[in-house]
Amino acid sequence: MLPLGGLADPEHAVGRRVRQAATLAALDGCDVLVVHVDVDAAEPGDDPAVAWRSVASLVQDGFTSAVVQADITVEEIVACVPCRTIEAWLLADNDAVRAAAADGAVTPERSVTDPEGLWGDNRPGTEHPKHVLRRALRPSRPRAATRDYARLASTADLEVVAARCPASFPPFRDSLRAAAAAARGRV
Numbered sequence: 201m202l203p204l205g206g207l208a209d210p211e212h213a214v215g216r217r218v219r220q221a222a223t224l225a226a227l228d229g230c231d232v233l234v235v236h237v238d239v240d241a242a243e244p245g246d247d248p249a250v251a252w253r254s255v256a257s258l259v260q261d262g263f264t265s266a267v268v269q270a271d272i273t274v275e276e277i278v279a280c281v282p283c284r285t286i287e288a289w290l291l292a293d294n295d296a297v298r299a300a301a302a303d304g305a306v307t308p309e310r311s312v313t314d315p316e317g318l319w320g321d322n323r324p325g326t327e328h329p330k331h332v333l334r335r336a337l338r339p340s341r342p343r344a345a346t347r348d349y350a351r352l353a354s355t356a357d358l359e360v361v362a363a364r365c366p367a368s369f370p371p372f373r374d375s376l377r378a379a380a381a382a383a384r385g386r387v
Contacts, residue, residue, distance in 0.1 A: 214255065218262025222277070231383040234376070235259050236280040239368070249367040255281045256371065276379035283368040287329035288315040290349060292364035293356040297336050300352035309336035316365050 218235055225233040237259060239251045256279040263277040282289050291297060292315045301310060309332050312318065320326025324334075337348045362370045 215262035
C-alpha cells in the first residue's frame with residue numbers, strides 16, 4: 201500500500217503520485233497496487249460519499265494516465281480512500297477499540313457513533329480521528345504506537361467497519377476483494 205498524503209493540490213498531486221507508484225509497482229512485478237489517500241482536506245459537513253468518489257476518481261485517472269504514458273503492467277489498482285482518515289475506520293468497531301486499549305475501559309473515545317463524521321483540526325484535544333484514536337488507545341501517552349494500530353486492525357470486525365463507515369469502507373473492501381480474486385486467477 202502506498203500512502204499519498206493529504207490533498208493540498210489533489211488533482212496534480214494524486215495523479216502524479218499514482219503514476220509514480222504504478223511505475224514502481226510495475227518495476228517490482230506487482231499485480232495489484234493499493235493507493236491510500238485520506239480525504240482529510242474536505243470540509244466538515246461535506247458528504248463523505250461525494251468526497252470519496254472525487255478522490256477515488258483522481259486515483260483511477262492517475263492510474264489510467266500511467267498506463268497510457270508508459271508500459272505499465274500492474275493489472276489492478278485499488279483506491280484506499282477513507283473518509284476522513286484511516287483512523288476513522290479503526291474507530292468503527294468499538295469492541296475492538298476497547299480490546300486494543302491499554303486498560304479496556306469504556307470512554308467516549310471508545311464509543312464513537314459516527315466515525316466518518318468525526319472532524320476537527322489536526323491538534324490534540326480535537327475530534328480529528330487521529331487524535332480521538334490516540335486518546336482511545338493510549339490516554340496516558342500522547343501518541344499511539346504502530347503496534348496498537350496493528351492490534352486494533354487485526355481484531356476489528358470488517359462487517360462492523362463497513363456498516364459504520366458506509367461511504368468509504370465498502371468500496372475499498374469490495375475493490376480489494378475483486379483485485380485479489382483477479383490476481384489469484386492470473387497465477
